[in-house]
Amino acid sequence: MLQVLVNSLALGSAYALLALGFVLILNAVNAVNFAQGDLVMAGGFVAVAFGMLLPVPGIVLLPLVLVVMALIGRALAAVAYFPLKSRPPVSVFISTIAVGIILQNLANALFGAEPRAAPPLFAGGLVELGGIVVSRQALAIIAVAAVMIAAQYVLFQRTALGRRLRATAQDREMAEALGIRVNHVIAATFAIAAAYAGAAGLLLANTFFVTPTDGGNYILKAYIAVVIGGWGSVPGAVVGALLIALFEVMLPSLPLIVPGLAGLPGASWLFSQTIATILLYLMLLVVLVVRPQGLFGEAVQRRA
């Protein structure tokens, strides 16, 4: 039971990094970055590539992945956002989809379509903690993601750059009229968002492998997390991501946790990944109908 919980928490915290980046860009430029899922995939392959060059654990590769991905995020802003910034937000949807497709094909050309694995953060294998056996990688993912989520909070709430990032997200023209170079701030937001997606890629690419077409799945997860959590809400994105992962991992494992369920007719059909995905989308629809502002939906003003 606890083992399953640790696994879903690990998956959820990686999703949380991805969803966080998605929300930061959403708030900064009021546009959806559909390349966010492909940035996770790119981060996975960057980790794979560094892993081939340097035989070191993933945690050592993490800073390198963050830097490379931040540069990719900066480039994404330059090609997919700035040329279109005075166009309707839908233009940015399309340009980021285009960048996502380019990343996919680039990864395919460089690494091929076979699943690849990045090195584990510290070490593979299992560890016994107070009587339960859990995977080392899952614990490491949770720890790294927690540190990164805390770092994002401190950066945004406690630093001068964070104040400028939030002010720009809330009223760009006013921020500029107060002397803030909003284009730099927006470029920094893209860099941070891509770095966080890339970190998620590194975290996931050991347990779940990485293939060039992974992005579509991840962007859907981010999108659902943000809708469930509340469009534009940063804590909502984190909670939404954790809920999704909990659901994805817990539902197929229910018969293990509650042995009585396994005897039910159709149990293997009901408690499966497929049904979990279907129910997840149904849950999304229910949220959209019943509580369109999401769990953390508040007045628009509070969104940053």
Added chain:
Amino acid sequence: MTALLDIADLVVGHGPVTALHGVSLRVNSGEIVALVGANGAGKSTLLRALMGLVPVTSGEIMFDGTPLTGPAWSRARRGLGYCPEGRRVFPGLTVEENLNVAAAPGASLDTVYKLFPPLANRRDAPGWQLSGGEQQMLAVGRALMARPKLLLLDEPSLGLSPLLTDELLARLRAIASDGVAVLLAEQNAAAALEVADRAYVLHLGHTVDDGSAADPGLRQRVREGILSAKGLTSG
């Protein structure tokens, strides 16, 4: 006196904004200049053009001896403090964060809190929780944190009670005595003329009158002009 701001034949005429048809105007260092006129006269457009937020068609703006050009952030850093119509405080930032986000090197929160004591008690409140008067104080204080040479104030009286308006405008004297010039766009001409040194009257994108704010003749003409603009003098 040297002119801090010298606008010559400014023409703005794009899109949905109120056009300006050749406005000329000067603000000297440490002076409070009122820009009065009815809604739609072009007051906000003039201030937005100064900040670089709307494109200028022709004309020249000199600020502190050199032409005023470039993006809004560079104009702010050259010494323009902008307090827009509707205040536009950052709703998700606290009072203190609103002030700090605009701070230039050497700016001090205490100066603003001394000028507007109610803000000091609300320093941790988010912008969206503030009353209209508090938001206005914050918007002025935020503009001052950039340590401007010229404060551009757009309709500070909007939505404030007459008492609050008087209190706020009275603060402008203290601001000006610290060497900050003020260009005050106000529909409430009577209140603006009380506090200003000089005034310009803007009507449908033209400067139609100007003079000392204390000049009874100007005050009379402003009063009549506003009444006629409202169509109240025919009867």
